[in-house]
Amino acid sequence: MQEKPTTDTTPISKSEAPVIEIKDLYKSFGKNEVLKGVTFSVKKGENLVVLGKSGSGKSIAIKCLVGLVSADKGIINVFGTDITKLNNNELNEIRIRIGFLFQNAALYDSMSVRENLGFTLKRHAKDLSAEDLENRIIDVLESVGLGEAIDKMPSELSGGMRKRIGLARTLILKPEIILYDEPTTGLDTITSREISELMMEIQKKNKTSSIIITHDMPCAKRTSDRIIILKDGVIHIEGTYEELEKSEDEWVRSFFI
Amino acid sequence: MNEILTSKKESIITSVKETFNDVGKVTLFAARFFTEVLKPPYEMKEFIKQCYVIGYKSLPLVTITGFIMGLVLTLQSRPTLAEFGAESWLPSMVALSLIREIAPVITALICAGKVSSGIGAELGSMKVTEQIDAMEVSAINPFKYLVVTRILATTLMIPLLVIYADGIGIMGGYVGININSDVNFYRYTSQVIESITFLDIFPALIKTFFFGFFIGMIGCYKGFNAANGTESVGKAANSAVVTASLSIFIIDMLAVQITDLFF
Numbered sequence: 001m002q003e004k005p006t007t008d009t010t011p012i013s014k015s016e017a018p019v020i021e022i023k024d025l026y027k028s029f030g031k032n033e034v035l036k037g038v039t040f041s042v043k044k045g046e047n048l049v050v051l052g053k054s055g056s057g058k059s060i061a062i063k064c065l066v067g068l069v070s071a072d073k074g075i076i077n078v079f080g081t082d083i084t085k086l087n088n089n090e091l092n093e094i095r096i097r098i099g100f101l102f103q104n105a106a107l108y109d110s111m112s113v114r115e116n117l118g119f120t121l122k123r124h125a126k127d128l129s130a131e132d133l134e135n136r137i138i139d140v141l142e143s144v145g146l147g148e149a150i151d152k153m154p155s156e157l158s159g160g161m162r163k164r165i166g167l168a169r170t171l172i173l174k175p176e177i178i179l180y181d182e183p184t185t186g187l188d189t190i191t192s193r194e195i196s197e198l199m200m201e202i203q204k205k206n207k208t209s210s211i212i213i214t215h216d217m218p219c220a221k222r223t224s225d226r227i228i229i230l231k232d233g234v235i236h237i238e239g240t241y242e243e244l245e246k247s248e249d250e251w252v253r254s255f256f257i
Numbered sequence: 258m259n260e261i262l263t264s265k266k267e268s269i270i271t272s273v274k275e276t277f278n279d280v281g282k283v284t285l286f287a288a289r290f291f292t293e294v295l296k297p298p299y300e301m302k303e304f305i306k307q308c309y310v311i312g313y314k315s316l317p318l319v320t321i322t323g324f325i326m327g328l329v330l331t332l333q334s335r336p337t338l339a340e341f342g343a344e345s346w347l348p349s350m351v352a353l354s355l356i357r358e359i360a361p362v363i364t365a366l367i368c369a370g371k372v373s374s375g376i377g378a379e380l381g382s383m384k385v386t387e388q389i390d391a392m393e394v395s396a397i398n399p400f401k402y403l404v405v406t407r408i409l410a411t412t413l414m415i416p417l418l419v420i421y422a423d424g425i426g427i428m429g430g431y432v433g434i435n436i437n438s439d440v441n442f443y444r445y446t447s448q449v450i451e452s453i454t455f456l457d458i459f460p461a462l463i464k465t466f467f468f469g470f471f472i473g474m475i476g477c478y479k480g481f482n483a484a485n486g487t488e489s490v491g492k493a494a495n496s497a498v499v500t501a502s503l504s505i506f507i508i509d510m511l512a513v514q515i516t517d518l519f520f
Contacts, residue, residue: 066394092396106391109383120395123298173395 017080019044019177019209020065025074027060034060036233038074042177047203047210049220049241051255052230058213059103061230062179065211066098067091078177096124099170099178099208103185105162107154113165114150117141121172136172143205144168144198160191164198171202178202180212184219196222217256229255286478290408293401300406307410311372315418322367323422326359327351327429335437344438348445349452351430356453357461360422362509365468368415369501373476376407377497380480381490389481404481408473415469416462456520464512468505475501 018041027035034057042048050058063069065076067083076083078094086094108116117137121128128136141147144164149157157165163183170178183199184192196219203210203223212223220227221241228238229252237244237252245256331351338344380403383389392399427449434440479497483489 063390068390068393095394095396098394100391100394102387102391104386106387108388108391109386120397123397124395169391 017044018042018077019079020211021075021077022061022065023075023077025061025064025076026072027057027064027069028072033233035064035071035074038230038233038235040228040235040238042209042211044209045203045207047212047223047225049212049214049224049227050230051214051220051227054215056230057233058230059181062100062181062211062213065179066095066100096173097176099173099175101163101166101170101178101180101183103182105154105166107157107162107165107169109154111154112150113141113146113152113154113157116154116165117169117172120169124173140168140172141165143171143202160187160195163187163195167195167198167202171206174206176208178208178210180210180214182213182215184214184216189218192216192219193222195219199223282482283474283478286481287474289400290405290474293398294405294409296401298401300402303402303406304409307406308414311368311407311410312414312417315368315371315414316421318367318371319364319418319422320425322363323360323425324429324432326363326422327355327426327431328433329429330354330359330426331430331433332436335433347434348430348440348448351433352427352449352452353457355426355430356423356457358509360426361419361461361465361468362505364419364422365415365465365472365505366502368411368418368468369472369505370498372411373472373497373501374494376411376473376476377479377483378490378494380404380477381483381493382480384481384483385485385487385490400481404477407477408470411473411476412466412469415472416465419465419468420462460512460516460520464508467508467512471504471508472501475504 020042022041023039025035025038026033034055038057038061040048050061052058060069064071065078065083067086071084074084079097081090081094083091083094107113108119111119114137117140118133121133121136125133125136138147138150141150144167146161146164146168149161149165154162154165167183178199180199184195187195196216199210199212200223202208210223212219214220224241226238227241227244229236229244231251237247237249239247244252247253331347334350335344335347338347338350380389383403389399389403392402427446431440431442431445434445476497479493479500483493
């Protein structure tokens with residue numbers, strides 16, 4: 001367990017080279033300083049859970065990772081490339097390799113489930129025949145256990161189904177990194193557990209690296225290899241679930257009650 | 258007293274600054290449209306879908322308003338023309354009024370209400386529910402897919418709807434004339450066609466492309482830049498209608514000045 005690792009600049013050996021490396025990330029909105037020098041990394045195949053109070057900048061940090069929000073200062077290395085220095089086309093090359101599951105799944109309301117999945121695939125896998133495209137959509141839907149929902153509209157889906165379809169949409173491009181923004185928020189306990197298990201299945205099957213932002217501690221316990229907790233715009237503490245659960249810091253322990 | 262005057266002065270300065278700031282942002286948004294419109298890939302399927310939604314789905318509304326415009330204009334103008342014994346000029350007057358001014362402006366205002374608010378609400382809701390962000394992280398250009406297609410569709414469809422409203426309005430005029438007298442359809446249309454020249458149609462048609470462009474662009478701008486929260490969706494739709502309607506009157510005023518200058 002490490003206290004305040006934001007100043008940790010220890011070089012990582014080549015075999016452990018991180019797929020994501022964020023150094024001294026700063027972001028503010030007007031006078032509100034959200035991130036004040038956040039530093040962390042994610043290794044290949046690792047699941048990093050990010051905890052913190054609402055408004056602590058967790059979502060902003062992962063939005064900076066895909067260029068949805070531009071950082072004020074800092075280095076964001078993804079697959080060894082500093083994305084803050086890329087133009088839009090170069091950034092898109094990186095984005096294709098990253099999946100992003102939004103808090104409310106962000107399914108395109110005007111499209112059916114088939115169109116939601118095909119929309120991205122058609123634009124990035126232009127050499128696929130119509131038959132291959134359909135097969136890939138069916139395969140991905142079956143991998144999240146919702147093959148029968150292919151012709152449904154998002155408005156016909158429950159919260160849990162929307163999350164699964166959202167996950168299927170991120171998986172369709174076979175990403176190497178998946179960013180989860182509160183994947184179990186608003187779901188009942190059973191569905192939350194199912195989604196957490198699905199996330200683990202996907203990670204094992206596709207060997208993806210993940211950053212999971214959550215307030216759901218059972219989800220954090222199931223999915224995390226490592227946890228970081230954000231407080232006042234910096235990383236307050238870092239460690240495994242078991243280490244942090246036994247932390248001497250009362251504020252840290254309050255997350256695990 | 259002085260404090261009240263100072264605070265009023267400050268609030269006026271702030272609102273003027275905000276207006277100029279908005280004009281600047283809309284100009285940049287329009288500039289982005291012109292840089293993106295020619296670059297591939299071209300979202301033809303979405304463009305055709307938007308033409309259908311904006312053009313075809315507006316037909317019932319444009320039909321009803323166009324017909325009523327022609328009918329009412331005829332009924333209202335008849336007594337005045339009758340006073341001067343100029344009732345026979347009624348078909349020409351109705352046709353010219355409709356083609357040069359009434360049909361373009363009324364159709365554009367109807368479309369500002371229906372189309373611009375619809376686009377503002379749709380894109381605003383997509384923004385609030387992170388659907389636009391979802392496109393962006395999937396390496397798809399949301400501006401090209403959502404904005405360029407809609408602006409192109411309104412720019413093309415509004416002129417077509419205006420031409421259609423012209424025709425329907427003239428038919429409404431025919432019905433209006435026949436309420437009080439018996440005029441042969443062939444004679445009515447012949448008189449209408451004889452009175453219309455290229456210089457009546459061309460400037461009126463050109464301005465409708467600008468109406469269409471601004472209706473689409475303002476709807477897209479308001480929706481695309483909606484703040485977070487569901488309240489902003491309503492604000493985007495409302496603000497799109499008001500701004501688009503105002504811009505139609507401003508374009509119309511400029512178009513009349515330019516037409517007078519050159520034709």
